[in-house]
Amino acid sequence: MKKPLKPVQLSADEIALVRSLVIYEDPHILALAKPAGLSSQGGRGQVNTLDELLWAFAKPGKARPRLIHRLDRDTSGVILTAKTQPAASFLGKAMMARKFSKTYQAIITPSAPEPPVGRIDVPLRREEQGREAYMRVCAPDHPDAEAALSRYRTLKSAPGCALVELSPETGRMHQLRVHLAHIGRPIAGDVRYGGALAVSGQPIPRLMLHAIALEFPHPEGGRKRLEAPLPADMAGLVEKLGLI
Template sequence: MGSAAPRSTIQVPERLGLTVPPGAEGTRADRFVADASGISRAHIQRLISEGRLTLSGRPVRSSQPLAAGAVLELDIPDAPPSAPQPEPALDLTVVYEDDDLLIVDKPAGMVVHPSPGHATGTLVNALLARPGGYGMTAGSERPGIVHRLDRATSGLLLVARNDRAQAWLTEQLRARRIKKTYLGLVWGAPPAATGRIEAPIGRDRAQRTRMAVVPDGRPSVTGYRVRERFPGWTLLELDLVTGRTHQLRVHLASIGHPLAGDPAYATGPARRGPEGLGRLFLHAWRLELAAPSGEGHIRVSAPLPAALDAVLERLRAEGGPGGPGAPSGQGPRR
């Protein structure tokens, strides 16, 4: 696939102050800032989702109506210098493919799309090296991308192969019709075999790079089932009902069972993880969705990476599995 020509860059300061003039009251924040700055509304919405638009020091929602005289501050990170380029040397594991979509198994450590500090080596760079096209409704910097995984998270990711599929998948995600199930190893022993966490998530006001359970956050729901128990640790199946930034990590930490190896939301032994763990123990294991073509149902799973499976094998050897959901064979069931 040929590379797109670099888009012109709007020259704006790193921190932009905008005052809402009389007559503009009631305008949505994302629309007002896009019109006033000349930056695309989609890019403004991404910046807002990262907590980069504030009013009196507090994050602003995209849909928030503004009052006349309000003074907004927009933090604009450095943009990648050019459109992403194909990188054939990057490995890409495709676990499902049809005319409308790919499902890839992203390795831990790979960023999904170019961003400040990560202009190369991303999943998008690997995708561009494959023949064929992708949906471009999210812009040339994110061909085919409809959702993301954290850099430290491995597992399944949907990629749209055309604009129609990208719009359809985006709407399915918004309507919560795509089931995303993760495997995560957590510190401690959740008392119930199944559970549901409903707690609003927003930007942590004390540490802007983190998320937290906050009273005025966005509604967020996580379901879990105990799959296997070990002394000091529990392997969970996790249903990502909503899709907030760092949702699983924040929710599990909020109930006292942070994910093993989480450098941001865990402390002490949980942050270090069990012996042999060198990364966050979180893997996007299974995806279930209706086919964009309307013909049939897609259900795909990706086995745990060998490094995570080895951690479980060590725990089994040390203390033995127990409790609900203990599998009879190696690794998670497909």
């Protein structure tokens, strides 16, 4: 039998923060708009992760909601949790069966992809460098190769950049970031994979990747679509770069 997790003590500010992130809740699920800079799980240092902040929603003596998937620390957007064990099991199986549909938006440089709509079907492999993990493109017959497929669509282009919509059909770590870098269109602010730190004179403070929508089977039946609008910093950059 699994030992129950010990609740994390949260400050009033942390509780207020995580409660302010809620975009949808029902008896089965809780969805939040994760800000950039907050680790989903397994963060290092003194700052609590989103997984730990979920203790703010735990009823006395009960478990906290469980994360169904993760977002990179510097990626913002919709993240889904299950409030009950049956919901967690149902959603976990749906995720494994690829019944989730994820939609992202990203600012890329130096221009729109060619063609403007397409797919990137390139295997990836994990590579460790010290305490850091990277993903690299590799040949299909590489012993560590993992199949990876991403779809993209150009929404708007401007001098030196473009706004694209992205749909990963597989869920590899850093998949969208590596695939876009592979085609010579890295995501702005992506230091790890060659993204620009300034575009048209505008500084890029972070990775410009946002999980804007998530569609999935609901434990009670049917499909549910949840959306999180672009955060203020990314929306402001989109406007300044003429990508509206």
